Amino acid sequence: MTPVSVPRIRRSATAGHAAPRRTDRRSFLVASIAGLPRAVLPLAAVLYSTRDQPFGLATAILIAAGIIAFISGFAYLAWLRTTYCVGAADIRVETGIIARAARSVPFERIQDVSLQQSLIPRLFGLVEVRFETGAGGADELKLAYLSQTEGERLRELVRDRSDAIPAPAGTELIHEEREEVLFAMPPRRVLTFGMFEFSLALVAVLGGLAQQLDFLLPFGLWDLNGWQDRLAGQGAWLAGIGPAAQLVGAVAVLALLGTIGLLTGVARTAAREWGFVLTRNAKGFRRRRGLFTRTDVVMPVHRVQALSVRTGAVRQLWGWQSLSFITLAQDAGAASHTVAPFARHREIAPIIRAAGFEEAGDEAPWHRTSRLQARDAALARLLALAIPAAVLEVVLWLMPEVDSALFLALPAILGGAGVLLALHAWWNWHHRRYALTSRQLFHRHGRLSPALDIASRVKLQSVSLVQGPLARRHGYATLHLGVAGGRIAIPGLPVADALRLRGELLASMTATDFSELV
Amino acid sequence: MTEPPEGSDAEPLHQLHHAYVKVLRISGALLAAPLVAAAAALEMALPTPPGLLLSVAVVVAALLLLRVPFRRYNARGYHFSEDRLRVVSGLLFRSDTVVPFGRVQHIDVAQGPLERAYGLATLTLHTAGTHNASVSLPGLLHADALAMRERIRARVKRDTM
Known part of the structure; x- marks a missing residue:
C-alpha cells in the first residue's frame, strides 16, 4: 500500500487505529x-x-x-x-x-460512499452507509x-x-x-416524468394475483359457463344492444388499462425520483433522491469513465433526455449512475461539462459505418425468418387438411416480421455515426430512441476488433471497447477505419497509466 | 490462413509454441471420442444403412483431430510490444484485442494438466473493463509466459485500482 498523505483534519479520535x-x-x-x-x-x-x-x-x-x-x-x-x-x-x-x-x-x-435511507430508518434519523x-x-x-x-x-x-x-x-x-446545484427536479417535473414511465406492471401483478388467489373470489374467474350465466343476467341486454355498446366497452377497458398504467408509472417514478437533486462540490457529484427510500450518492469526478445520453421513442418528441455516468461503482444493480433522469438538453450540457467531458459540435468529424454491414445484417435477419416461413408454406401445402387460420397465416406473419427486422437493421445503420475528437470518442445510434455514448479516450481499458465470416469477406469489423463499468461497441466499421481508430485510441491510452486515472 | 489476418497492424504476429497444436489435438480427441461412441451406439439402435452414421462421425472426428487444431493454431497469434499486448484468435469469428499494459489490473499464468505435460502455459491479463475483463493468451512456453508476466508487471506502475 502506498503511503497516503492524510490531510490534517480535526478528527483525532479516528486517526490511526481507533477502537472498534x-x-x-x-x-x-x-x-x-x-x-x-x-x-x-x-x-x-x-x-x-x-x-x-x-x-x-x-x-x-x-x-x-x-x-x-x-x-x-x-x-x-x-x-x-x-x-x-x-x-x-x-x-x-x-x-x-x-x-x-x-x-x-x-x-x-x-x-x-453512498448513504441510503429507507422509510423506517428515516423516522429514526438513521442511514445505511455503503462503500x-x-x-x-x-x-x-x-x-x-x-x-x-x-x-x-x-x-x-x-x-x-x-x-x-x-x-x-x-x-x-x-x-x-460549497455545493452548487447542477440539476434538480421539482415535483412538477417528477410528475411529468412519471407520465412517460407508463407501466402495465401493476396490471400484470394483479392478473397474476387473481390467478394465484382465485380460490378467494366468490366466483370462478376462469369458469366460462359462470361468466355466461352472469352475463345472461345484466349482460344479456348488453349483448342485445349490439356492436356499438361492445365498442364502448372495449374503449372503456382500454381507458381503464391506460389510467392504471399511467398511475403506476407516476407512482413508481415519484417514489424513486422525488426531490431529485444533483450537486457538485469540490470532490465530486452528489445525488439525492427518493420519496420513501432516500439515497445520497457521491461520485468523484475523476471516476466518471464515460457518459451515456438516452431518450425514449415518445419522450424525445417533447425533447426529454436522460444522462448517466458510467463508473466502476454500481447503482442499485445498474452499472451506471443516472445523474439526470429526465431533462432538457440545455440542462444536461452543463453536467457533461462539469464531468470533464465535452459535447460533439456539428463541426465534429462524424463518420458512418459500412453500408455492406447494413446489407448483411438486413439480409441475415430477413433470411432467418423468411426461410422458416417458406418451409412452413411448403409443409402447409403438403398437408391440405390443416385449416386453422392461425397456421395458415403463420408464414405471412414470419415473413412480415423478417421484413420489419431487416428494415430495422437498415434503419439502425442509417442513423449510426461515430466521431473521434482529440479527447473523446462519440457513438450516436438509434433513431426511434436515439442514444449517444461519450467515452474518454484515455480512460478506455482495451480495444478489440471482432469479425465474423461475412465481416471478413466484406471488410468490416465490430470495435469493442473495454470501459470500466460499461461497454461500448461500434458495429460495421470498415477495416481501414477500424484500424485507424484503434491505433489512435491506443496511442492515447498508453500515454497514461491506470493509476493516474481512477 | 497463415498470412497475417485481416485487421492486423503493420507488425508481424508471433506464432504460439508448436506444441500447442498437440494440446489442441488432444482436446479435440476428448471431444471426438464421445461423438464416435454415440454414433456407434446409434448405428446399432437405428435402422440406417450400415456404416453411414459411423463414417460421418469418423470424418468429423478426423477433422477435429487433424485439420481443425492446425487451423486454430495458425489463426492464433500475438504481438508483445513495449507497452501493449495484442492477441489474435478465432477461426470463424476472428477477434483481435489489444491491451495496453497501463490498464492491466492483475496477471495470471495458468497451466492445465495438458499444458503442463507439454510445458506450456496460458497468460491472462485482467482489465477493469466490463468487456474484455480478461484476455487470455494460451500456448506459450511456461518460461516465456513467466518472463512476459515479469515484463508486464514492470510496466504496471502501481498495484492499485
Missing part, C-alpha cells in the same frame, strides 16, 4: 420493526387454524409475542456483534453472531445503520483519505456549504 465502534443503538429497533412483516404470515396461519378453539386468540397473541421477541433478540445480538473500525489505511467491519466475518477495504479501493468498490451487489461493504451525522462524517473521512487530495486545513463538513 458499534453501529447506532437504534439499528436493532429498526431491524426489529423491519422484521415484523415476516411475523404476519405465520400469525395469520395460527389465527386461521385456531379460530374454533376457546383460547385461539390468546395462543395467537402468545405466538406473535414469541416471534417478535425472537426477531428482536436476533436483531439485538446482530447489533451487538457488528463493529466497525476506521484505520489509517482501511475500514474494517466485523459481523456475525457465532461465525465472525471481518472485512477490510483499503480507502484507495473505495469508489464512492462501493466496484465488486458489486452483495460483496459491497455496508454499515446499517448509523446516525446521519456519523454517516456523513465517515463519508467525508473516506473521501479525504481515498483521494489523498490535501484538503484545506480545518475541513470539517464544510464541503457541504
